[in-house]
Amino acid sequence: MFKKILIANRGEIALRIIRACHELGIQTVAVYSEADEDSLHVKFSDEAICIGPPPSLESYLLIPQILASAEITDSDAIHPGYGFLSENANFADCVAESNITFIGPPGKVISEMGDKALAKEKMKKAGVPVIPGSKGIIDSPEEAKKIAKDIGYPVILKATAGGGGKGMRIVRNEEEIEKAFSTASSEAKASFNNGSLYMEKFIEKPRHIEIQILADTHGNMIHLGERECSIQRRHQKLIEESPSPAVSPELRKRMGDAAISGAREANYVNAGTIEFLLDKDGKFYFMEMNTRIQVEHPVTEMVYGVDLLKEQIRIAAGEPISDEVLNAEPQWHAIECRINAEDPEHDFMPSPSLITAFHVPGGVGIRVDTHVYAGYEIPQYYDSLLAKMISWGRTREEAIGRMKRGIEECVIEGPKTTLPFHLQVLKHEKFASGDYDTSFLDTFEFDPTLKSRSDYGRRIGLQPAETEKEKIDEPTG
Known part of the structure; x- marks a missing residue:
């Protein structure tokens, strides 16, 4: 070790x-x-x-x-x-x-899976369903037009070296190709220093489902079920849950087996995630592989009762996957909300500032992973994630109820946060029913007039943190 x-x-x-x-x-x-x-x-x-x-x-x-x-x-x-x-x-x-x-995995594996076109070819070889699209990098808008005509609109242009929504454009007709190609390529170049693009058929209103993989150097490879990641804004995940309301035991097995086949073809080692799009007919298609631990890994940890970070470390040290993880079975339903320092009233504008009061919720079925505290100044240089709140329960309804309670108990004063946004999503009938997809936020309307208990931190006696500046400016006599 x-x-x-x-x-x-x-x-x-x-x-x-x-x-x-x-x-x-x-x-x-x-x-x-x-x-x-x-x-x-x-x-x-x-x-x-x-x-x-x-x-x-x-x-x-x-x-x-x-x-x-x-x-x-x-x-x-x-x-x-x-x-x-x-x-x-x-x-x-x-x-x-x-x-x-x-x-993590070897550099060669990271390189191959990071090249989206090459990764797709490997998945095809492994028998994993893939979305129809270009065979590799597209060199020009003219080539893009020809491929789009063959596979049919709408299509989506994607950066070969990226993720997180960068270098990505949906194209619904030939007239949009040139502008979309130029902007997607420029964005990819700025974000990843690689402006190469590939094209796929755009699946309308799919669900975003990912499978957690663990593989060691002793030949063991397992999956730990799926995570539902369809609540997204501009391809950035905001809420994740497991198990997915849309995945049956039979479908879970098929998706898990496909993910393992793909990971074996890639000679994968350590923790990784294979992401799929699931259409309304229950057909799934490979989207990409993330060769790292995911932001939303706590969802899987709570469902299966495992520690993925410890397992990563043990695997990297040459140990086999532990018996308790090899034999783990899903026991709970879990949900994660990413609490960001963003203003949902103003198009989720980042809100870096001093946190003047901070109270983390507790009680049965609530976990909060965070690095912030009262008196912490949120830097403007990095992403806006403040905390991940995870709830779990025996049923989906119990997990949702606990998350609502956790959000209403949570107090973050100073920056604007996405807490009220998350609460409204959780209360929405489409989310409550489990009948939602990646287009959920296209029609969801955030109501800034609705307040939660979390908006009133001082009611429970929380006082703003005293800063050094305030100490200096205090009157002395």
Whole structure:
């Protein structure tokens, strides 16, 4: 087992990794930018090294700085978390070349699965259903028009090197091709330094279903069921749940078997996720593979009673998947809400600011993964995720009820947050019935006049955090 692990990330996932390491008796090293000096992952790690100024390109994306930090602290492994360098094949290779273990799949696998066109070909070879589309990279709008004519509109242009909605455009007729091709390629180039695009048939109003995979170096490979990720805004997930209301035991087995076949074809090792689109007729199609731990991994942990982060570490250390995970069965229904510092009243505009009051909900069936606290200044340089609230129960209805209670108990004052948005989604009849798809937010209307208990933190006596500035400005006489 490892003696010391460096966490090449920040925020709640860095803190989550630190907790898993400490439970395994492993020392931790945090790296941080100047903007994150007061973040909890810095406070709770055994060692911490500042690697640069606030911008990611000058800190969390600087491979030489991270490798140097691992070397001077004698770290024998690096966990990349999600985002940043987690799916950077060059980073994984550089870590391995430095005789440090990368907690994740080999760089070659990351590269192949990150190339969406190549990944699709591998899935075809494994017998996994794929969406009709281009055979590889599209070189020009003219070529795009020819392919679109063959497979039929609507189609979707996607960045070969990306995800998260970047470099992605839906095209409904030939007149839209040239503009969509240009904007998608430019966005992909800016986001991933790779403007290459491929094309797929656009599936109208599908559900977004992903399968959690675990694979070790001893030949064991399993799936831990599905996560329903259809509540999205601009291809960014906002609420996830498991099991999916749309997936029967028979369909779960077919999707799980397909995911394992695809992962075996990719020679996959460690934790990964294969994402599918599920149409209204119960047909599913491969979309992409994420070669890292997912933001929404706690949903699976609560349903199956496992710790995916510990399992990642054990697998990377050469151990087989533990017996309790190999034999795990789904026991609960779980839901996750991503609480972001965004203003749902104004098109989800980011709201970085000082958190003046913070109260985390508790009680049976509630878990909150967060790195923030009262007095914490939300940096403007990174994503807006403040916390992940997870509820679980014996039934979907119980999990929804507990999530509603958790949101109403949660108090975050200072920034605007998505708490009221989440509460309204949970109360919506379409969500409550389980009959929803990725188009849910196209017709959902957020009502800013509806308030919840979470909007009134001072009712329970929470006082704004005292800042250094306020101390300085206090009258002295």
